[in-house]
Amino acid sequence: MWRSAPAGSTVESASAVDLTPLLRHRLVFVTGKGGVGKSTIAVALARLAARRGLRTLLCEMDAKGSVAARVGVDSLTFEPRLVESNLWAMVMDTEQSLREYLRLFVKIPLITKITPLAAVFDFVADAAPGVKEILGVGKLCHEVRQDNYDIVIVDAEATGHIVSQIAAPQIVGQLAGVGMLRDQTEWMLKILEDESTCTVVPVVVPEELVVNETVDLIQSIRGQTKTAVRWAVLNRLEEPLMMSSDESTWSVLRDVLSPEVSESLRRATSERQLQREAVTELRENVGDVEFIVIPEVGGWSEEGDVEDVDAVVLQRLGEEL
Amino acid sequence: MTDDSRMIDVHGRCILVCGPGGVGKTSVSAAIGKVLATSRGRIVVLTIDPAKRLARSLGLSISGNEVVEVGGGLHATMLDAEAGWDDLVRRYAPNAEAAERLLRNPLYQNITSRFVNSHDYIAMERLYELSNDPAFDIVVVDTPPSRNALDFLDAPNRMSEFFGGRLVRWLTIPYRNRLIGLASRPFFQIADRLLGARFLGxxxxxxxxxxxxxxxFVERAQRVRALLDSSDCHYVVVTSPGKDSVREADYLLDRIALKTSQRTTVVINRTMPxxxxxxxxxxxxxxxxxxxxxxxVSRVxxxxxxxxxxxxxxxxxxAAVRRHFDPRGTGILEVPDMAVDAVAVVDGIARSLSAG
Incomplete structure (x- = not known):
């Protein structure tokens, strides 16, 4: 299980960012480098939305299966299932998305003749750039357009894949002069490019490499698409160990305490210093982005239970409401 | 604890440093390069996307793909996948005109980044080139992080399979024959309706x-494959204490054990005293x-x-991670957490790798 921070630490409160404007969006892509807590944040945001009375669809894009356990079910399917009041969860399956698309939009009963559909799928998805992505993002936009849900929260692909997903309608629009998918790109772009409808929320932890990648990601999204990035989640920020006014005391005590004890504190202080530098670097390079700060909520031990940390993150997110 | 002889004793001309993202692979690669440069001649470290400060310390500009000398026999170079593909096309196209037509094809830029894991393949290409370059005695490759962290090992196979695949065979049937032979097939009809004739064209x-x-391409892929399977390659799997990292490292080790007979070293990075x-x-x-x-005083x-x-x-x-990897019987090196910045980390790791 996750242990909470030991007594004696002054817990810096979660950020004072008001999440209401974020949850007013219809389509929210939560992304981030592997291991930064992307799924945790996506689930917490979806729960928060659902508990505020919004009909919420949570979609896991990469079928890694980490969302199912977090919402308390064995597995997720393409067909959304109700997992708690107001919250539906699904996993993206581009082949099924194509199937649904053909059923909804191809009026001739062609679909019945196809055996197997997989052959078509392999072709359109693997050979044509952007098509697999558009089938995924298209399904999400479709749910928004149909008003099936108030908000769709996406546990999106990791950084690197998210840009090609969001840019897919644009790419297919440019590459294909005609064709049914081409015809679909315009309304998708309307949803993706409207900053009051759709936004990407990167999740970042205060480490130099993650920060670099996040800065690059935000620049790519802004450079290659017209989708907005106005919020980011700064996850696992450790609060300072002591006030700056105590540093002079520390410099005296350092020589009195045993070397091992001193080294522990030096290490911990130094780690936090590196975190602060990473955060400064981040803030300086992403322009107009509001940070939702989630403090480090304790460590991992063998019998880990993701629900515990999810509950804590949800609480931290909710504290500012 | 730290058995430096294992590290210094790495076999072969190629050292592949692999592992999940975020465990310090690039720093470990740079440190291995640094240590080897003191005893094993001219070393080149091939890296991808290093932290900016680390790149600067290695003398790498952010977009460059040239080999630069860092000093003391250590060289570094970065992977530029896009330029790598263009080079390959120019090298293997039957003539300059065909190369230019391909490079100009509207799908080229999009598709090369998709149809095989493009970084993986290009990384292996560069490894092959550098390993045949008489200017270097040892090549250290900081392998690209990818969703499936071992994709780079499969990249040459996938390249061969790709060309032998049904899809490419079908797509490269002369266009007219395809219309006659396949136009009646439902999947062609659907593809045509979905994508439009121009896109298909x-x-x-x-x-x-x-x-x-x-x-x-295929011949080259086979040679790269042979190099990866040969005793010229030594694999270093980097992990850090943490459930996900350990799980990925396990996966990598299983795959490496199946595919190669070479020696493998596990590096547990960021350990605690x-x-x-x-x-x-x-x-x-x-x-x-x-x-x-x-x-x-009480607050302190x-x-x-x-x-x-x-x-x-x-x-x-x-300690749990150490116990976990022990039964594998590979060399295990532990690198303490430095809590210092990216540049100092490389020196610190290098010291810990060569400490007697």
């Missing part, structure tokens, strides 16, 4: 052009010794407590 042209490169059970003097004692303000002592709590937790994690 562009896709076709792209694959027809690409096929002219097949011979060169065992906390010594040292009881701190009381606040009152410390106040009387130092004359500091009591409340301030709680900070010490938090720090030591964190250290023991992380030490336990690290």
């Amino acid at each position: 562009d896709i076709s042209e792209f694959f027809v052009l690409l096929q002219t490169l097949e011979e060169g 065992c906390p010594v059970d040292a009881s701190a003097p009381s606040v009152a004692e410390l106040v009387s010794i130092t004359g500091c303000d009591g409340e301030s 002592l709680s900070a010490v407590q938090v720090a030591r709590h964190t250290q023991s937790r992380r030490y336990e994690e690290h």
Whole structure:
């Protein structure tokens, strides 16, 4: 299980960012480098939305299966299932998305003749750039357009894949002069490019490499698409160990305490210093982005239970409401 | 604890440093390069996307793909996948005109980044080139992180399979024959309706052009494969204490054991020293010794407590990870957490790798 921070630490409160404007969006892509807590944040945001009375669809894009356990079910399917009041969860399956698309939009009963559909799928998805992505993002936009849900929260692909997903309608629009998918790109772009409808929320932890990648990601999204990035989640920020006014005391005590004890504190202080530098670097390079700060909520031990940390993150997110 | 002989004793001309993202692979690669440069001649480290400060310390500009000398026999170079593909096309196209047509095809830029894991393949290409370059004795490759962290090993196979695949065969049937033979098939009808004739035409042209490169590509892929399987390659799997990292490292080790007979080393990065059970003097004692303000002393002592709590937790994690990897029988190197910046980390790791 996750242990909470030991007594004696002054817990810096979660950020004072008001999440209401974020949850007013219809389509929210939560992304981030592997291991930064992307799924945790996506689930917490979806729960928060659902508990505020919004009909919420949570979609896991990469079928890694980490969302199912977090919402308390064995597995997720393409067909959304109700997992708690107001919250539906699904996993993206581009082949099924194509199937649904053909059923909804191809009026001739062609679909019945196809055996197997997989052959078509392999072709359109693997050979044509952007098509697999558009089938995924298209399904999400479709749910928004149909008003099936108030908000769709996406546990999106990791950084690197998210840009090609969001840019897919644009790419297919440019590459294909005609064709049914081409015809679909315009309304998708309307949803993706409207900053009051759709936004990407990167999740970042205060480490130099993650920060670099996040800065690059935000620049790519802004450079290659017209989708907005106005919020980011700064996850696992450790609060300072002591006030700056105590540093002079520390410099005296350092020589009195045993070397091992001193080294522990030096290490911990130094780690936090590196975190602060990473955060400064981040803030300086992403322009107009509001940070939702989630403090480090304790460590991992063998019998880990993701629900515990999810509950804590949800609480931290909710504290500012 | 740290058995440097294992590291210094790495076999072969190629050292592939692999592992999940975020475990310090690039720093470990750079440090290995640094250590080897002191005893094994001219070393080149091939890296991808290093932290900016690390790149600067290695003398790499952010977009460059040239080899630069860092000093003391150590060289570094970065992977530029896009330029790498263009080079390959120019090298294997039957003539300059075919190369230019392919490079200009609207699908080219999009598709090369998709149809095989493009970074992976280009990384292996560069490895092959550098390993045949007489200017270097050893090549250290910081392998690209990818969703499936071992994709790079499969990349040459996938390249061969790709050209032999049904899809490419179908796409490269002369266009007219395809219309006659396949137009009646439902999947062609659907593809045509979904994508439109022009898009299909562009896709076709792209694959027809690409096929002219097949011979060169496949032959090269096989040679790269042979290098990866040969005793010239030594694998270093980097992990850090943490459930996800360990799971991925396990996966990598399983795959490497199946595919290669070479020696493998596991590096557990960012380990913690065992906390010594040292009881701190009381606040009152410390106040009387130092004359500091009591409340301030007490706050500093709680900070010490938090720090030591964190250290023991992380030490336990690290010890569990060590026990976990022991039965594999590979070399295991532990690199302590430095809590210093990217540049200093490389020096620190290098010191810990070569400590006697």
